[in-house]
Amino acid sequence: MSWLGSLLPVAHALVARKDLPVPAWLFAWGASIVLIVSFFALSVGWRTPRFERDRWRPLGARLSRALLALPAQIVYGLVGVSLLGVAIYAGLHGTEAPDRNFALTFLYVTVWLGFPLFSVFLGDVFQPFNPWRAVGRTAGGAFTALAGQRPAHLPYPPWFGRWPAAIGLIAVVWLEIIYGASGGVAVGLEPHAAAVAAACYSAYTLTMMALFGVEQWCRAGEVFSVYFGMFGQLGCFGVKDGRLGVRRPFAAATKWATVPGSAAVVIASIATTSFDGAQEGAFKAALESTFDHLVDAGVGLTSALRLTDTIFIVLCFAGVAAVYLIGVRGMAGVPGAPSFKRLRDGFAHTLIPIAFAYLVAHYFSLFVFQEQAQFTYLLSDPLGTGTTDLFGTASSGVNFQLLSANAIWYVQVGGLVIGHVIGLTLAHDRATAYWGDYRQAARSQYWMLAVMVAFTCFGLYLLSVANA
Amino acid sequence: MNSNTARAALGAAVVIVAIVLLIVLKGNDSSSSDTSTTKGVTTIVVKNGKPVGGIKQLTYNEGERVRFKVDSDVSDEVHMHGYDIMKDVKAGGSVSFDFPATIEGVFEAELEGRKEQILELTVNP
Numbered sequence: 001m002s003w004l005g006s007l008l009p010v011a012h013a014l015v016a017r018k019d020l021p022v023p024a025w026l027f028a029w030g031a032s033i034v035l036i037v038s039f040f041a042l043s044v045g046w047r048t049p050r051f052e053r054d055r056w057r058p059l060g061a062r063l064s065r066a067l068l069a070l071p072a073q074i075v076y077g078l079v080g081v082s083l084l085g086v087a088i089y090a091g092l093h094g095t096e097a098p099d100r101n102f103a104l105t106f107l108y109v110t111v112w113l114g115f116p117l118f119s120v121f122l123g124d125v126f127q128p129f130n131p132w133r134a135v136g137r138t139a140g141g142a143f144t145a146l147a148g149q150r151p152a153h154l155p156y157p158p159w160f161g162r163w164p165a166a167i168g169l170i171a172v173v174w175l176e177i178i179y180g181a182s183g184g185v186a187v188g189l190e191p192h193a194a195a196v197a198a199a200c201y202s203a204y205t206l207t208m209m210a211l212f213g214v215e216q217w218c219r220a221g222e223v224f225s226v227y228f229g230m231f232g233q234l235g236c237f238g239v240k241d242g243r244l245g246v247r248r249p250f251a252a253a254t255k256w257a258t259v260p261g262s263a264a265v266v267i268a269s270i271a272t273t274s275f276d277g278a279q280e281g282a283f284k285a286a287l288e289s290t291f292d293h294l295v296d297a298g299v300g301l302t303s304a305l306r307l308t309d310t311i312f313i314v315l316c317f318a319g320v321a322a323v324y325l326i327g328v329r330g331m332a333g334v335p336g337a338p339s340f341k342r343l344r345d346g347f348a349h350t351l352i353p354i355a356f357a358y359l360v361a362h363y364f365s366l367f368v369f370q371e372q373a374q375f376t377y378l379l380s381d382p383l384g385t386g387t388t389d390l391f392g393t394a395s396s397g398v399n400f401q402l403l404s405a406n407a408i409w410y411v412q413v414g415g416l417v418i419g420h421v422i423g424l425t426l427a428h429d430r431a432t433a434y435w436g437d438y439r440q441a442a443r444s445q446y447w448m449l450a451v452m453v454a455f456t457c458f459g460l461y462l463l464s465v466a467n468a
Numbered sequence: 469m470n471s472n473t474a475r476a477a478l479g480a481a482v483v484i485v486a487i488v489l490l491i492v493l494k495g496n497d498s499s500s501s502d503t504s505t506t507k508g509v510t511t512i513v514v515k516n517g518k519p520v521g522g523i524k525q526l527t528y529n530e531g532e533r534v535r536f537k538v539d540s541d542v543s544d545e546v547h548m549h550g551y552d553i554m555k556d557v558k559a560g561g562s563v564s565f566d567f568p569a570t571i572e573g574v575f576e577a578e579l580e581g582r583k584e585q586i587l588e589l590t591v592n593p
Contacts, residue, residue, distance in 0.1 A: 016549040018574035020592065032485040039481035187583055400550050405572035405593045467574045 014099055014109065014188070017400045018467045019365055021281070022409050027464040030413040034420055034456050038449050041424050045442060049433040051426065055248045056240060064244040077134025084131040084198065090382045091195020099373065100384030101191035107198065108176050108189075109370040113363050115228040120356050123252075124232030127218070130225055132205040136214035139206075153213040161220060161260030164208075166268045168223035170313065173272040177279075178309040181302050186309075220259055230256060230265060230352055234422075250426060253349040263348035267324060269355040270455065271316040274462065275309075277362045281465040283312055323454050324351065330447035331431075336440050346434065347448060350427040354455050357419025361412040361459055365403055372398045412463050420456040424449065505529055505592075509564075512586050514540040517579065519586040527590045528569040534589065537564045544582060548589070550575040 022030075058064070066072065083106070091103030098104045115126045127133065143151045175197055180189035201223075209217045218225040233253035236246055256262060279287060287308055294304035328347065332340045376396035380389050388394070427448040428441075435441035506526045513520040528534055538546050543559040550571055557563040569591045577587035 016552075016575070017571065020573055020590070028489045031488050035481050035485050035488070036478075039478055043478065185583070397552065400571045400573070 014104060014370055015366055016099065016398070017365070017369060018280070019408055019412075019463075020405045021466050021468040022412060022460070022463040024464065026409055026413055027460050030417060030460045031457050033417055034453060034460075037417070037421055038424060038453055041421075041428065042442065042445065042449065045428050045432075045445070047432060047438045049429050051248065051251045051254050051429045052433050054251050056238075056245050057247075058240075058243045058245040061243070067244055068239065068242065073128060076128035077131070077138075080129035080131035081134055084202070086382060088195045088198050090384075091191040091193075091198070094191060094383030095385055096190050096192060097384055098188055098191060100377075100381075102378045102382035102384070103191040103194050103198075104189065105370050105374050105378055107194055109363075109367060110374050111224075112172070113359065113367050114371075115224075116231040116356060116359055117367070119228050119232035120234045121236070122232075123235035123237035123247075124229045125235075126224060126228035126232070130218065130222075132202060132209065132222065133214055133218055133225070136206060136209040136217075139210075140214060151210075151213075153216070154211050156212045156216050156220065159260060161262070162226055162265050163261040164221035165223050165226035166261055166264035168221075169227055169265060169268045170272055170317065172223060173276070174310065174313060177276055178306055178313065181305040186305060220261075226265055227269065230262075230269075231356055233349065234352060234356070250353075250422065253352055253426065254430065256352075257345045257348035260345070263324070263344055263351075264321075266348055266351045266355050267320050268317060270351065270358055271320045272313060273355070273358040273362050274320065274458070275313045275316045277358075277459075277462040277466060278316075279309070279312070280467050282462055287312060320455075323451055327447045327451035330450075331444040334435070334440055334444040334447075336435050336437060337444065338434055343434070347427060347430055350423050350430065350448065350452075351455075353419040353422035353426070354452065354459075357416045357456075358459055360415035360419075361463055364411050364415070365408050368403055369398050369400060372396075372402075409463075413460065416456050416459045416463075420452055423452050427452070505532065509535040509537055511537045511539060514538060514542065514579065514586060517542045517544070517582050517584055519584075523585050524587045525590070526587060527592065529592050530569055530572055532569050533566060534569050534591075535564075535566050536587065537562055538586065540579075542579070542582075544579040546577060546586070547580040548575065548577045548587075554580070 087103045087106045090101055090106075094101045094103065118125050140151055175194070176189050177186075179193065180187055205217070205222055208221055211217075212221070220226065233256045234250050235252075236249045238245060238247050238252060275283070290311065291304055291308045294307055295301060299307065325344065328340060328344045331337055331343050331347075337343065338346070376393040378384075380391045380394035380396075382388070386394070428445055431441040431444050431448070432438065435444060505528050510524060510526060512524045524536075526534065526536060538557055539562040540546075540557045541559060543557065543561075545554055545556050546563060546565075547554050548565060548567075550573065551567060553565065553567060555563045555565070572591050572593050575589045575591070576585050577589065578585045
């Protein structure tokens with residue numbers, strides 16, 4: 001018996017309007033522009049690095065003090081903790097209708113997509129609002145006051161690096177788009193499950209902070225800090241020696257991948273977005289046949305669906321990693337190249353713009369539609385039970401006519417092309433820093449150029465067959 | 469990089485671009501036949517709470533009228549997502565939908581109580 005009819009992934013429980021596939025003519029023009037821009041970049045490259053040295057201009061002392069003072073930090077922390085509390089409470093006690101419950105839209109759209117968006121322009125805006133960091137610092141402060149000494153921590157094993165964050169990132173996406181299955185049909189994550197997961201993650205994070213120290217865990221292991229912080233490296237505001245300042249856009253990213261496992265984080269980001277974009281398009285037939293094989297082999301329907309998706313999301317990670325590592329391997333063969341390991345870590349940050357472009361391409365419309373819900377009925381009636389109308393907007397709806405299909409297509413393709421250009425720029429800049437000889441630097445960039453063209457054209461291809 | 473190599477690189481780029489445009493746009497011509505729109509009233513038959521023959525695919529251009537009928541052997545609520553139209557259907561009864569295709573995109577209609585998708589509606593610009 002074939003189960004084809006029953007397998008129709010409804011990945012996001014929140015998506016009411018899915019994007020139309022990008023038309024062939026736009027796909028062709030997007031790919032063409034990418035190729036022309038890339039070859040052009042090879043011929044006009046500059047010869048000395050421009051982003052490696054930070055250009056830092058501190059903002060006014062009073063503004064800086066007002067925004068960074070302890071009372072302000074306490075307010076940010078309280079905002080973060082209370083919003084997390086509302087989300088968990090709504091998830092546990094509110095409606096099970098995913099689109100009517102505050103929890104899912106808040107956690108998976110407003111936070112998960114909103115922070116990357118603001119971070120790429122502004123810098124790391126998540127850190128002050130991080131609820132677990134706020135709780136951890138409060139607990140640490142209380143311990144110091146009571147015990148008369150600062151809490152002692154285990155040394156963080158260096159080889160852990162950012163791997164806990166990379167694995168956690170895949171787990172967060174896995175929970176959203178793979179876990180929510182029932183009887184062989186993907187039904188999407190339920191608010192109750194999301195709230196339980198958020199509570200478990202909180203317990204895990206606070207434990208890790210107690211073991212290794214709050215700041216250490218935020219720097220390397222805490223999924224949201226590392227993931228949003230990664231995008232924040234592209235933004236133009238930062239804090240240095242307790243002072244807020246303006247920096248050259250993208251420049252901070254050049255120092256991001258110094259912690260081991262950083263490349264895995266950015267690869268995990270590209271891979272999970274690829275999987276989500278491909279499951280109702282490019283991978284659909286392969287997913288269905290794998291699912292059928294597993295069911296025929298006697299695996300239960302729900303397990304078979306989860307297992308199929310899990311296999312493919314892991315394959316996505318392996319595939320994206322393989323493409324990147326082949327590029328690194330190629331660069332290592334260019335005379336005068338640093339070690340493979342140094343190259344692997346040294347070019348990881350050049351993929352951050354690509355990762356962000358993938359987010360824009362796949363979630364732009366979802367973000368625009370779902371934020372209307374977030375700031376109207378989900379805010380007035382967070383439980384979705386029709387019992388509260390806090391701001392008088394409980395009966396508002398989402399205006400799905402706000403974006404035409406054409407507008408979505410142009411943003412998707414434009415986002416991929418711009419991400420591609422910024423990625424190439426960063427890679428070229430890093431190459432001029434690693435190779436003293438300009439000709440060898442340019443040669444090494446044939447490899448990174450191939451890597452980036454592969455990712456961008458794959459992204460365009462996913463869009464052209466999405467939901468088709 | 470010297471100007472000869474640069475010129476060669478740009479030349480190669482133009483050739484590749486021409487090939488890509490040719491392949492993709494040619495492929496588009498042959499596949500354009502399956503983008504025709506749905507005419508008339510389509511009937512979706514629901515048996516044992518599932519759509520007979522799988523999920524029905526309907527395609528319209530923006531501005532046309534979407535017309536379909538659901539004959540169901542179970543009592544449930546039919547929810548047309550995106551357009552947010554909900555209509556009850558009784559066991560053994562039928563319910564008709566007729567609305568203008570004003571929102572572009574891909575939408576689902578499902579039996580709300582069973583979370584069973586019965587229709588995929590595509591509205592092209």
